Amino acid sequence: MAKVAVVYHSGYGHTKKQAEAIHAGAASVAGVEATLYAIDAEGNLGEEVWAALDAADAILFGSPTYMGGPSWQFKKFADASSKPWFGGKWKDKVAGGFTNSASMNGDKGSTLTYFFTLSQQQGMIWIGTGLMPANTKAATRNDINYLAGFAGALAQSPSDGSPEEGPLPGDLETAKIYGARVADYAQKTRG
Numbered sequence: 001m002a003k004v005a006v007v008y009h010s011g012y013g014h015t016k017k018q019a020e021a022i023h024a025g026a027a028s029v030a031g032v033e034a035t036l037y038a039i040d041a042e043g044n045l046g047e048e049v050w051a052a053l054d055a056a057d058a059i060l061f062g063s064p065t066y067m068g069g070p071s072w073q074f075k076k077f078a079d080a081s082s083k084p085w086f087g088g089k090w091k092d093k094v095a096g097g098f099t100n101s102a103s104m105n106g107d108k109g110s111t112l113t114y115f116f117t118l119s120q121q122q123g124m125i126w127i128g129t130g131l132m133p134a135n136t137k138a139a140t141r142n143d144i145n146y147l148a149g150f151a152g153a154l155a156q157s158p159s160d161g162s163p164e165e166g167p168l169p170g171d172l173e174t175a176k177i178y179g180a181r182v183a184d185y186a187q188k189t190r191g
Contacts, residue, residue, distance in 0.1 A: 002032045002187040005053050006179070008062030008098075009039040009073040013163035015064045015100045018155045021172040022060055022098055025179025032183040043076030054084055058094035058186035059124070060179065061115040065099045068107035070114050078118050091123035094189055096182040097152040098175060100167055102159035104147065112152045125189070127182050129153060131174065142170035144177065153178040 004026040010016035019036055026034035037049045053059055063070035070078075084090050097115030099108050119126050128150050134143030147154040153175045157166030167175075 002057045002183065002190045003052075003055060004032055004034040004058045004060070004179075004183045004186050005037060005056040006034065006060045006062065007037045007039065007045070007049070007053065007077070009043070009064070009071050009077070011064050011066070011071060014155070014157035014166055015062055017163045018098055018100050018153070018167055018172065018175050019062050021175035022062065022153065022179035025176035025181075026060070026183035028176070029180050029183040029187060031187055034179070034183060039073050039077050041073065043073035045077060045080075050084070054089045056093060057190050058096070058182055059090065060182055061095070061097040061118065063099055063111060065101035065106050065108045065111040068110045070099070070111050078114075081118070081122065085122055088123065092189075093122075093124050094127055094182060094186045095119035095122070095124035096127045096178065098155070098178065099152070100155040100157055100171075102157060104156055106156075108147075108149075108154050109151070112149070116151060125185075126151075127185050129174070129178050130181055131177065134170075140170075142168055144170055145174050146170050147174075149174070
């Protein structure tokens with residue numbers, strides 16, 4: 001059975017909701033065991049989580065985009081990943097990433113680039129969304145890939161909205177599809 005780890009930080013609960021959708025998509029793939037791992041408010045993970053990441057076939061990285069990049073808590077996690085890097089423990093694992101911010105753009109691309117760079121330093125295999133954007137006149141805000149994420153899943157939540165109000169259903173469905181795509185690749189590379 002392929003193991004997919006979704007490791008993320010969420011400041012206010014919006015990115016957690018997106019992570020849960022990524023997880024649901026990954027878990028929907030037959031023969032895949034998907035697990036969510038939340039980075040705590042101090043940027044820490046337990047030793048058992050590090051062991052689970054080392055044993056995973058795929059790791060999806062998630063964080064809100066704050067000031068044009070991932071949260072400091074996620075950066076602390078990324079810095080701590082130098083220990084598995086030194087031993088080549090994540091080499092050839094499948095990787096992907098997702099992010100949420102209050103603005104439609106909010107420099108989300110910078111956060112995905114950060115995740116991509118982290119994955120490449122680890123020697124991982126990055127998987128994009130494979131989705132066409134919803135960019136016609138007929139498109140609506142709840143269409144799949146309305147925010148046109150190609151490198152990873154993007155979501156937007158109003159700064160004054162609760163996690164129940166955002167991300168919107170189209171962004172969450174995009175996350176589910178992406179989670180399933182990464183899980184499918186993890187299963188293929190395992191066999």
